[in-house]
Amino acid sequence: MTLPSTPPRTQSQDELYDATLAELGGALGRLARSYEDDLDKRQDLLQDIHLALWRSFLSFDGRCSLRTWVYRVAHNVAASHVVRHRRLRTRLVGLEAIDMLPGDSDTEGSVDRQLMVERLYTLIRRLRPLDRQIVFLYLEGSDAAAIGEITGITAVNVATKINRIKKLLARLARSGGSYDE
Amino acid sequence: MSEREIDEVRAAWQEQPVMPIPVARAQNLSIAVEQIDARARQAAGLLTRARYATILGLAIYFPIAAWVVTTLDTGAERFGLALATIGALSLAFQVNVHVSRVRADMARVDAQPTLDAYLALLERHRAFFIGRQLWLRMLTLFPALLIAFGIQLREDPHDSASVAGMGVVLILALAMYIQSHRQARRVDEDIREARVLAAEMP
Numbered sequence: 036m037t038l039p040s041t042p043p044r045t046q047s048q049d050e051l052y053d054a055t056l057a058e059l060g061g062a063l064g065r066l067a068r069s070y071e072d073d074l075d076k077r078q079d080l081l082q083d084i085h086l087a088l089w090r091s092f093l094s095f096d097g098r099c100s101l102r103t104w105v106y107r108v109a110h111n112v113a114a115s116h117v118v119r120h121r122r123l124r125t126r127l128v129g130l131e132a133i134d135m136l137p138g139d140s141d142t143e144g145s146v147d148r149q150l151m152v153e154r155l156y157t158l159i160r161r162l163r164p165l166d167r168q169i170v171f172l173y174l175e176g177s178d179a180a181a182i183g184e185i186t187g188i189t190a191v192n193v194a195t196k197i198n199r200i201k202k203l204l205a206r207l208a209r210s211g212g213s214y215d216e
Numbered sequence: 217m218s219e220r221e222i223d224e225v226r227a228a229w230q231e232q233p234v235m236p237i238p239v240a241r242a243q244n245l246s247i248a249v250e251q252i253d254a255r256a257r258q259a260a261g262l263l264t265r266a267r268y269a270t271i272l273g274l275a276i277y278f279p280i281a282a283w284v285v286t287t288l289d290t291g292a293e294r295f296g297l298a299l300a301t302i303g304a305l306s307l308a309f310q311v312n313v314h315v316s317r318v319r320a321d322m323a324r325v326d327a328q329p330t331l332d333a334y335l336a337l338l339e340r341h342r343a344f345f346i347g348r349q350l351w352l353r354m355l356t357l358f359p360a361l362l363i364a365f366g367i368q369l370r371e372d373p374h375d376s377a378s379v380a381g382m383g384v385v386l387i388l389a390l391a392m393y394i395q396s397h398r399q400a401r402r403v404d405e406d407i408r409e410a411r412v413l414a415a416e417m418p
Binding site: 155207 | 218221222224225226228229230231232
């Protein structure tokens with residue numbers, strides 16, 4: 036089942052939820068993991084996201100695409116989760132400061148895809164919610180226009196941030212042995 | 217920077233195993249009820265702690281008041297202190313009565329966990345924080361303290377301690393008013409949520 040871009044108003048809450056599950060179920064799991072490292076808390080977060088989505092579909096009026104709606108609701112829930120559970124000494128940083136993150140210079144040994152993904156999660160979880168949202172959407176395959184629509188930031192800002200994200204991802208790919216060409 | 221490298225990272229990201237969804241839609245309502253239940257119990261726990269704090273506060277207040285009354289020279293000062301004491305007792309009484317009622321509500325919820333039972337409990341919480349009960353609390357506690365300091369200030373217009381005391385009382389009154397309304401808004405959100413759920417329930 037694919038997500039309709041502008042579903043008719045008659046679409047029921049259940050139909051919207053089913054479409055979301057089919058199309059974005061996996062992405063929502065990855066989103067939860069981007070915001071929460073602990074498995075139990077992550078399951079709670081994912082549960083909260085699904086609950087919030089299901090309720091939100093009552094008021095979904097089709098003025099934006101369902102995908103945009105789903106990502107906005109999910110990020111809002113996840114960002115609230117971060118605010119509630121953030122450890123006092125954990126300092127979130129912006130994309131511009133990602134060079135300073137620990138472990139980034141560690142190129143010893145081979146890093147397989149799984150490890151690379153793990154490392155990506157670690158990096159994402161250190162980012163401020165907006166940057167975290169942008170990196171996540173980029174990794175999920177959203178283009179600049181879609182990212183701008185979901186996050187509400189300008190195209191210029193999105194382009195700048197995507198450029199930084201690309202550099203980060205390239206560096207990450209190069210640091211993994213199995214990715215060295 | 218190579219697009220291929222980036223595409224590989226994005227592919228690795230998107231090909232991760234899908235995390236199982238912990239809830240099915242059919243369970244959503246019961247989970248929402250569980251969340252309300254958890255919040256209601258948390259609020260009841262807070263109130264119980266508030267009762268202990270009030271008892272502790274009175275245990276500290278009375279010996280101090282008993283000592284202060286021996287140092288007062290005039291009947292007016294003693295009158296002010298008496299009013300403050302009545303205010304403190306009134307506050308303790310309100311908290312105590314409310315906690316007892318909430319406990320009775322929780323017992324009803326335990327016996328029959330319906331949304332109506334939760335709504336009754338939540339509405340009792342809200343009534344505690346705003347409206348008649350809040351004003352009763354504020355009017356029995358703060359004016360008495362203001363009168364007590366005012367009497368002292370009338371007798372000694374240069375008594376800076378009394379001026380500071382009045383300032384503290386006004387700040388405390390404002391803080392109680394703001395905090396009570398904040399709590400009431402939180403309870404309001406829970407009530408709205410419970411009503412939406414009640415409407416959604418089959």
